[in-house]
Amino acid sequence: MPAQKFLNDSYIENLIINNDYASAAVYLFKSQLNGWPLLKKNYDALESVQTESFWFGGFKIKVQFNPERIKSTSAKVDESSIRNRKCFLCLENLPEEQKGIILLEDYLLLCNPYPILPQHFTISTVEHKPQQISNAFGEFLELSKVLSPGYTLVYNGPACGASAPDHLHFPAGTKNFIPIENDIQQLKNDYGNIVQEDGIITTSFIDDGLRKIIFIESNDKEEIKKTFKLIYQTYDEQSGVTPEPMMNSICSYDTEFGWSVIIFLRSKHRPECFYKNDPERILISPAAIDLGGVVVIPRETDFLKVNKEMLHQIFNEVSTDKRTFFLLGKKVKTELR
Numbered sequence: 225m226p227a228q229k230f231l232n233d234s235y236i237e238n239l240i241i242n243n244d245y246a247s248a249a250v251y252l253f254k255s256q257l258n259g260w261p262l263l264k265k266n267y268d269a270l271e272s273v274q275t276e277s278f279w280f281g282g283f284k285i286k287v288q289f290n291p292e293r294i295k296s297t298s299a300k301v302d303e304s305s306i307r308n309r310k311c312f313l314c315l316e317n318l319p320e321e322q323k324g325i326i327l328l329e330d331y332l333l334l335c336n337p338y339p340i341l342p343q344h345f346t347i348s349t350v351e352h353k354p355q356q357i358s359n360a361f362g363e364f365l366e367l368s369k370v371l372s373p374g375y376t377l378v379y380n381g382p383a384c385g386a387s388a389p390d391h392l393h394f395p396a397g398t399k400n401f402i403p404i405e406n407d408i409q410q411l412k413n414d415y416g417n418i419v420q421e422d423g424i425i426t427t428s429f430i431d432d433g434l435r436k437i438i439f440i441e442s443n444d445k446e447e448i449k450k451t452f453k454l455i456y457q458t459y460d461e462q463s464g465v466t467p468e469p470m471m472n473s474i475c476s477y478d479t480e481f482g483w484s485v486i487i488f489l490r491s492k493h494r495p496e497c498f499y500k501n502d503p504e505r506i507l508i509s510p511a512a513i514d515l516g517g518v519v520v521i522p523r524e525t526d527f528l529k530v531n532k533e534m535l536h537q538i539f540n541e542v543s544t545d546k547r548t549f550f551l552l553g554k555k556v557k558t559e560l561r
């Protein structure tokens with residue numbers, strides 16, 4: 225591994241010895257802001273980014289006009305496009321100024337130079353291997369725990385929002401910035417159907433009219449893994465999509481309450497309006513952060529045009545349908561009993 229790609233001075237080493245990864249992340253972020261002009265420029269721009277909020281029944285969806293995200297929003301992620309490009313998460317292709325911190329031996333914490341969140345990271349595997357949650361879910365939970373005081377973790381499936389479907393990675397960023405992190409208990413109360421509750425773990429299926437959400441809460445990692453595995457397998461049989469059933473996730477950890485895992489079930493990658501010709505075209509390509517309530521819009525014309533009805537249409541189109549969601553909830557409830 226090329227040593228110059230790692231930030232490992234004595235200050236960082238000391239934080240890591242004490243398992244203080246959240247402080248190490250802050251230190252990496254500040255150090256990269258000083259040493260990487262593109263990063264500084266894009267985080268400065270984010271501070272004055274235009275946003276607008278839309279209120280639905282008891283919850284909020286923000287739209288963010290963010291021109292720097294154009295590449296990611298319009299990224300071609302089909303097999304041949306991926307094969308014919310250099311993987312931007314592989315160590316040898318990282319920008320010269322970029323440095324990272326090793327997490328849990330196999331992962332590298334990197335600053336994302338095209339941010340949506342006030343501090344926005346990418347946690348990628350050191351090794352180039354496919355984006356797949358089934359083998360990495362335990363690590364997803366563990367990484368969210370070690371970064372928990374300050375950050376939330378995100379997962380985007382290879383066919384529904386990951387910009388590198390060939391290289392395993394988790395976006396991470398400022399905790400409680402994504403509206404659903406604050407809204408989830410209310411969503412559970414207003415729209416939730418509890419399918420598992422035994423004092424150790426609570427699992428709810430939530431249909432809020434825009435999204436199809438599964439919400440798992442527990443302090444017990446093994447119980448969460450068991451429930452997730454059952455949901456994954458049932459959903460996999462039901463949807464028959466390869467390489468994995470379509471989902472996005474947002475995960476955070478709290479020392480008192482444990483993990484909060486929010487899963488969005490998907491039916492497709494992009495809404496129809498994405499593929500239309502201008503002026504009908506709207507460049508919105510929803511992934512976890514968008515579904516969580518920060519919808520990224522890279523073009524100003526789209527930002528000025530977007531309204532509640534469009535968001536309702538887009539969210540419904542890319543989310544799994546009511547019937548599939550209902551049947552999945554029913555099956556999972558029976559199995560968990």
Ligand SMILES: [Zn+2]
Pocket residue numbers: 311312313314351352353390391
């Ligand atoms: Zn790679």
